[in-house]
Amino acid sequence: MSGKFKSLQALVKEKNPQCIWTHCMIHREALAAKELSPGLNIVFTTVVTVINYIKMRPLKSRLFSELCKDMGAEHSVLLFYCETRWLSRGKCLQRVYELRNEIAIFLEEENREEAENFRNDLFIMKLSYLVDIFEKSNILNLQFQGKNTHILQMNDKVNSFCRKLELWNANVKQKNLEMFKHVDECVKTYKAEEQHIRVLFKTIENHLTILVKNFKKIL
Structure with a gap:
């Protein structure tokens, strides 16, 4: 990681102007998976607004926690969304989906x-899709991490993920959602x-079309 070295890119290019930085x-x-269509972006923005409303006020957070406990929920707190943490989006969406009734x-x-959104079936179905697709994206991201990984392995994994996206898109066109367990449920x-x-x-x-286009760009 070169971010901690100030002006490293400029210093390297002084020695070798042909050097490519990426x-x-x-x-x-993470950047390829980030883009959302307008309809899904509204869902995600609403979710983040709700999380911030509850989490950033200690009293609201305690009241929500007590409500979850009284209702026998598996969790009693929401997770903050942090844009700089690549796995954060999937994890916070998963928690909101699991606590959707309590919310x-x-x-x-x-x-x-x-509150109307969390009683709206289309909103919840879109939320469940976001949970599924970011869960799969997080799995791919984790496969890139750790020791003994190199660019050829990563390239193969991205290629494989692109083929999966295309297959999933074909299945969706056939009204088949089995690969997305939460939205299918x-x-x-x-x-x-x-x-x-239909929407x-x-x-x-x-x-899925947007994701295929974005992931093919990083190959």
Whole structure:
């Protein structure tokens, strides 16, 4: 990692102007997975707003924790989203999804307008998709880390992930969501309107297309 050395890039280019500087594969993977379509970005922005509202106020945080305990939830706290930590997005979304019912009740008691989102089947289905896709992205990112890894192995893993994305997109077009366990469970559990189901599938198709394009750029 060269970030801790001030002006290292300029010093290297003084000796060799032809030197090419680029992000490491781990960073490039995180940037490729970061882009969201407008429909999914609204969901993610709302989630971050809710997390900050609860976590940044000690009283609200304690009240929410007590609510979770009273309802027998597996967890009693939310996780902050940190943009500089590559695995943070998937982890905080997972926790929000697991506590979605508790969050809905808490926001209703607080008279927050975001409560409507957590009672909206389309919003929850989009959230469940984000949980699934960032879980897969985090798995790929972790495979890049550790000892004895090199660029050829990483390149093969990105190639493989691109093929998976294309296969998943083909499956979604056939109305098959088995590879995304949370969203598949949501679609089967929620009695969603047919229009919402169509919007969901189109949203997933568009996002997978964006991911394929972005990941092919880092090869």
